[in-house]
Amino acid sequence: MAEQERGIRTRRTILLAAAKVFEERGYQTARISEILSEAGVTKGALYFHFQSKDELAQGVLSAQEQSLVIPDRASKVQEIVDIVMLHTYRLQNDPMVRAGVRLTMDQLAHELDRSGPFRSWAAPVRDRLEKARAQGELLPHIETGETADVIVGTYAGIQSMSQALSDYRDLVRRVTILLRHLLPSIVQSSVLASVDMTESRAASVYAEAVEYSQRISAAEAVEAVA
Incomplete structure (x- = not known):
């Protein structure tokens, strides 16, 4: 067990180092x-x-995948906002996530498959959009696959702009502005009125997701022992 834990720590150390180098270089x-x-x-x-370097890069890219769990919301539109806000907080505060985004957006990395993060981002957004449509939260014309791609694509552009202009310091503000402009063309106005997309949402969703994920892990550990 000690050897296994040592191997996990070593792997994490290597990935953190790779993340720093990839982000800088x-x-x-x-x-x-x-x-x-x-x-x-x-x-x-x-x-x-x-x-190989490719395997290292893929390890860093996979860190962008949602490892924290957001509790179910009555409003699936709120869940979409919270997914975006959670990633925004992690992008500002987690060097592994920042490096993963840098790799994903690196158009010079011709031999690196950068499609995975875009697909893994679009899938949960599309899933929530489909549930939101079933609940009557969306405008009638919405096609969920197209809209998921629009949300992911515009977010990618906004985070890239924030990185260039302020090293992500203004990212939360830019993301809330994006959501305020984007969601009225997707969501019923009666639903949108109750959706929280304020700047403080990013930190609060992160704290909630950490606590909720820890509770799930503890429950699974107890169940495994039983």
């Missing part, structure tokens, strides 16, 4: 030697967990 110019130096591990330890 981009995929194309990042070097394995730089990641080794940053991680402070041997070449053998790195190659035990990751066989």
Whole structure:
């Protein structure tokens, strides 16, 4: 068990180092030697967990996937807002997520498959849109697949703009502005009136998601023992 935990810690250390190098240098110019130096591990330890720079990059990219759980809301539109706000908070505060976004948006990384994060982002948004449509929350013309892609694509542009102009310091404000402009063309006005998309929502959703995810993990651990 101790050896397994040590392996998990080593893998995490390598990924954090890779995230820092990828964020600073981009995929194309990042070097394995730089990641080794940053991680402070041997070449053998790195190659035990990751066989190539591509595998390292894919490990960092996967960190963007939603690892925290948001409780079910009566309004599925609110759930969509909360998914966006949670990612926004993590993007501002988690270097692994920032590096994953940098890789996803790196158009010079021609040999790297960057499609995964876009697909994993669009899927939960589309799922909530379909549930929102079933509940009568959406305007009649909405096609959920197209709308999910629009939400993900416009968010990608806004975060890229925020990174260039302020190193993500104004990201929450820009995202709330995006939602205020985008959602009226998607959501019934009677529903939209009760949706919270204020700037303080990002931090509160993150805190709630951490607590909720911890409760789920604890319950699963008890169930496994029983």
